Amino acid sequence: MAEQSEPRSGWDWPPRPADDGPRGRLRNVVWPALFLFYLVQPVLQAFSQPHTGGFRAAVVAVVVVYAASFLGAMAIGMRTESRAFRVVAVAWLFLMPVLLAALGGPELLVFWTYAIAAALFLLPRNVGVAVGLASAVALLVTSAMETGAPQLDNAMLLVVMTMAMFGFTELRRTIVELRTAQDRVAELAVAEERSRLSRDLHDVLGHGLTTITVKAGLARRVLESAGDRDRAIAEVQDVEQLSRQALVEVRATVSGHRAASLPAELAGARAALRAAEIGADLPHAVDDVPVALQEPFAYVLREGVTNVIRHSGASRCEVRLGERWIEIRDDGVPTPGPNGGGHGLTGLAERLAPFGGRIDAGPAEGGGFRLRATVEPA
Structure with missing residues (x-):
């Protein structure tokens, strides 16, 4: 496919068209x-x-x-x-x-x-x-x-022919350029959809599987230590419920109809941290956060809490919410890789980009790790 990176001038040679x-x-x-x-x-x-x-x-x-x-x-x-x-x-x-x-x-x-x-x-x-x-x-x-x-008539015929063919060739080249641009837009749309699907599946499966793993481990430890059958059954039931919920979210993600809820993510984060035996200090309301920012902040919360559970080794996690910012902080040991980069934080940056937001992630003052998302006023 012939592509043009800049407008063509009158001295450019006509490109070879795509082989159709x-x-x-x-x-x-x-x-x-x-x-x-x-x-x-x-x-x-x-x-x-x-x-x-x-x-x-x-x-x-x-x-x-x-x-x-x-x-x-x-x-x-x-x-x-x-x-x-x-x-x-x-x-x-x-x-x-x-x-x-x-x-x-x-x-x-x-x-x-x-x-x-x-x-x-x-x-x-x-x-x-x-x-x-x-x-x-x-x-x-x-x-x-x-x-x-x-012979003025014949000469005029050549002039008219020149102008007519000039217009025709320009129209043809414009059509070719439009088709090229249309193909390019289609390619970009496919790439964007793949990126969206990859990002959403990472968010859904990363958090869901992490919580399921923690719950399953807790049920195993209960059975191995005290043999508290009722508590173990309750944890397994939670695993089953989480699995069903993750399956629903995966289906919604594939169909493009999934939207994250900040209140729901707070509730899920509270349960996941409790199952991981990590002390949780979370907000009880999200009224101060604009509606437009609640969905991207929900993804930040999900990614941050998932990383705390999986990588930090922390005993305590704090979440703070502002009108245009959210911060997740733990008291664990910062580790390179998932905490400081990777697909998760890249996906968060992509989600916040349309809102003019940015992600700051790194070691926190006094120890631990801090993930902060900030959206500047328009």
């Missing part, structure tokens, strides 16, 4: 062929007037070669980036009407129309326009020298 298969290559031949009916005129003129058989054969030969050369130049020239081929092909096409004019008179130079069309398709835009206008001037001068009166 045999059908596209056939289209590059069929459409130019539809306009070749105009070349029948010199042949009809040669046979309608008293000319020798050799003259008629010469006219037919030049017309056939001209038509075949035009189709070949368009079919091959449009699919090659060889500038030499394009220049030689256009020069050869301009020679054909000269041969016709040598046989039938300067008025046949009007058939430069095909060469002008090829020049505008194969050469830089400004060059093609200049060649077309120069052809009109050459026809005026040649006809004036041969007949004593310049």
Whole structure:
């Protein structure tokens, strides 16, 4: 797929279009062929007037070669980036009407129309326009020298042809650029959806599986130590409930209908920290947080608490909420890797970016680890 990183100027060579298969290559031949009916005129003129058989054969030969050369130049020239081929092909096409004019008179130079069309398709835009206008001037001068009166009608036809083909080629190039941009937008949309899915699955499975693991470990320890069957059953029931909830969230994530709730995340964080035997100091309300920021702050809370449980070895976790910030702090030992970076914090940064927010994560003063998300006022 041909891509453009900046606007094209009038001196840029036309890019080679994307390969759209045999059908596209056939289209590059069929459409130019539809306009070749105009070349029948010199042949009809040669046979309608008293000319020798050799003259008629010469006219037919030049017309056939001209038509075949035009189709070949368009079919091959449009699919090659060889500038030499394009220049030689256009020069050869301009020679054909000269041969016709040598046989039938300067008025046949009007058939430069095909060469002008090829020049505008194969050469830089400004060059093609200049060649077309120069052809009109050459026809005026040649006809004036041969007949004593310049053929204004034919010259004007070349000028109009040049302007029309210029507009057509510009329209075609615009369409190609729009299709390229459309393909690019589609690729970016797919990449963005993959990023969203990866980020959401990390949040859902990371927190859910961490809580399930803690709960299952707690049930195992209860059975191994005191054999408190009722408590162990309660913990296993929690594991079952968490598993079902995680499954629901995964399905919602895949379908794109999942949204995190800050109050629900606070409740879940409280239960997860209690199961991990980590003291929790959490807010009891989220009324001060704007509604628009509650969802991204919910993801920050989930990621922060999950990292505390999995990596910190802490005995206490504090969560503080402000109108435009949230902070998770523990008294554990900061460890490199998941605490200081990784997919989780990268995903949080991506979630906060649309709100103008930022993530600060690192060792806290006095020990432990601190994760803070801040959204600056607009």
